[in-house]
Amino acid sequence: MAPERITRADVEHVAHLARLALTEPEIEELTGQLGDILGYAAQVSALDLTEVPPTAHPLPLVNVFRPDEARPGVDRDEVLAQAPATENNRFRVPRILGEARG
Amino acid sequence: MSTREVSKAWEAVIGLEVHVELATATKLFCSCANEFGAEPNTNVCPVCLGLPGSLPVLNERVVEFALRLGEAFEFSVPAQSIFHRKNYFYPDMPKDYQVSQYDAPICVDGTLIVDGTAIGIERAHMEEDTGKSLHVGGSGRIHEADHSLVDYNRAGVPLMEIVSRPEMHSAEQARGYVSALRGVLGVIGVSDVKMEEGSMRVDANVSIRPVGSDELRTRVEVKNMNSLRSLGRAIDYEIARQIEMYETDERIVQETRHWDEDAGVTHGMRTKEGSEDYRYFPEPDLVPVAPDDSMRARARASIPELPAARRVRLVSEWGIADHEAAVLLAEPGLADYAEGAVAAGASGHDATNWSVGAVLGYLNENALAPQGLLLRPDGLAELIGLVSDGSLNRKLATDVLDEALRDGKRPKQIVEARGLAQVSDEGAVGALVDDVFAQNSDAVADWRGGDDKLKKKKRGFLMGEVIKASKGSADTAVLNRLLDEKLNG
Structure with a gap:
């Protein structure tokens, strides 16, 4: 089953979600390129995969854990020195629209 | 609680999403x-x-x-579960994605018993918490803020998100669900489950439908309730709002609404339609979790008796009422306290009465947990012993318990120090009755000449005077008998 062709609207939607400001020629170009990439990956659909479970991870590994033991993190001054702006030992960010999610 | 009457023609359908912060030493993915x-x-x-x-x-x-x-909620645990990235731009998540579980969670299809009814739990999954934002400027509300300040201490703290099926039909039942869930999470030791401190956060999905229908209509998600009380109020408000909208032919839109505790209303939040596209994909930096038999067995072995089973056991072993057992179990640690008193010799019935009465009252007044009480369970058993062997009447025992709870002294010590031991000696009680009769001869004469109603009134008065004269220490059983003998004699 071949996937539907990527449209210009798809590219604009994804660009918005990724907060990318694309120019007209870029939208044109990417619509073609993304379509080609997905088309290439879609070759897999030609195979009969009914017996193959979906792959979530390429490595044959499960259960990689770490013990629940605390270690000191990074020095706060060093961390905050990387921030564009700080206030009261916190990262200062522009006003946020909408409420928190997650 | 101000509950709006739900119209007869409508039925509420409620599902709850509960986020619980886990009581680990470290974060989900780092130390x-x-x-x-x-x-x-x-x-x-x-x-x-x-x-x-x-x-x-x-x-x-x-x-x-x-x-x-x-184990505790009888979930199925699939052979493998994986993590996904949930992508969104928001400064409380420095990576611009949250690591969560999407279509392969660790727990599926569980059950919670809420006051005897089984409520389905669709899933429970692991995910990371976000940082904490502080909004500066305006009234502190987000859309009026000038800018925000972010603290990432909470970013990456482990959460379990527990999603019920939409199987509840009233605010009362939703509160019961959260309270039962909290009880179980507390006893299995995975969280300190404090709603007020945000270690347990509850969002409610609310819709309504005509009674008798089984359709699921457009639902509204209500957020920002930080106590059981506000959860109940918010759901009641939302049910009433939706009924009013249907009855005035307005369209209900699927949206997230914010509960305003002070105003007692929910507000729609300005989120653009279609913006909730999180582009989930499998987290490439983490391998799958595949719980094996030994991991499952260890979890099973660590589960103590759960509240629903304990409730049944206490009712049958102690002969107490189901609702009394429910009260004992609703306050974390209180059932242990009562069981401690029973182990020290009290009857289950007495231990329950005192625990759900004076002890619980004291805990609530002082915002304490039973573990923090100065009077240990064997002290409560000692007090109960003093009542059952007739040394203290119930009223005095209440005073003694109050003092014992406040300063941790043993009840026997208090009784001795205050000279409170109950007077059951017939001679001593009889002498008190004689004194009271002598000082209140009018009342005695009124009793002798009175009808039943007056007799009852005067007898009560005389009884009260004797108790007063004994400073509360007269054994009421002995007093009752002597009073009748002397009035009739």
């Missing part, structure tokens, strides 16, 4: 301390700050806790 109230941005590292090149490694204790949930 930063998981601690409430630390100085801002002191428990952070390259992993939870989302710095390039850092790699997450799963905390084994979180998996252990998730498997305990699996």
